[in-house]
Amino acid sequence: MERKNIIRKAFRENGGILRTSELNNLGLSSRQINKLLESGEIIRIKRGFYELSDSIYPEEVVIARLFPNSVIFLESALMIYEYTDRIPAAWQIAVDRDSDKTQYQIDYPQINVFYMEPKLLEVGVDIIQIEGVDVKLFNRDRTICDVLRYENKLEREVFSNAIQRYVKDPKIDIRRLLEYSGVFNIKNKVQTYIGVWL
Numbered sequence: 001m002e003r004k005n006i007i008r009k010a011f012r013e014n015g016g017i018l019r020t021s022e023l024n025n026l027g028l029s030s031r032q033i034n035k036l037l038e039s040g041e042i043i044r045i046k047r048g049f050y051e052l053s054d055s056i057y058p059e060e061v062v063i064a065r066l067f068p069n070s071v072i073f074l075e076s077a078l079m080i081y082e083y084t085d086r087i088p089a090a091w092q093i094a095v096d097r098d099s100d101k102t103q104y105q106i107d108y109p110q111i112n113v114f115y116m117e118p119k120l121l122e123v124g125v126d127i128i129q130i131e132g133v134d135v136k137l138f139n140r141d142r143t144i145c146d147v148l149r150y151e152n153k154l155e156r157e158v159f160s161n162a163i164q165r166y167v168k169d170p171k172i173d174i175r176r177l178l179e180y181s182g183v184f185n186i187k188n189k190v191q192t193y194i195g196v197w198l
Contacts, residue, residue, distance in 0.1 A: 015133035016057035017065040059109040064135040072137035083165040141177040148189040
């Protein structure tokens with residue numbers, strides 16, 4: 001019973017996910033891990049990553065633990081900032097275009113991966129804490145730049161709502177928005193869509 005409590009505590013302290021090596025460090029052999037899988041106490045999320053079968057962690061926490069270098073992006077960021085009422089079918093994450101693409105082939109949670117140049121991946125990243133786990137997402141101003149950049153990939157209603165809610169948000173930083181618009185070469189779009197509201 002004591003070992004079970006230690007294992008549960010370790011899962012809790014690590015955002016609900018443990019790697020094989022972390023389970024080994026708790027004294028579990030691969031045979032014992034397989035027994036926990038067979039009994040249904042833990043679930044394999046992907047090769048080398050496990051969660052408790054009865055744990056319910058927010059999906060963004062699971063993503064942050066599985067892919068610590070990924071950044072929550074576009075419609076998923078809009079949802080977190082409440083710039084949209086629509087819940088995307090899959091979490092949109094931005095990752096380094098040179099990263100190994102096979103690692104993102106997972107069944108849960110559903111993700112939609114956008115590959116970017118490393119220097120663009122670093123622009124406007126914020127970190128929020130959820131369940132004690134650092135979750136990366138692009139800040140409000142970077143997110144609106146992404147909305148303008150990916151206008152053709154968004155439904156008209158999502159696009160319009162995002163712009164309208166952004167300009168009403170007291171937490172925006174126009175100087176930062178203009179700085180990012182220069183990086184992404186979308187100054188004209190910012191003037192057209194946002195300048196009229198300011």
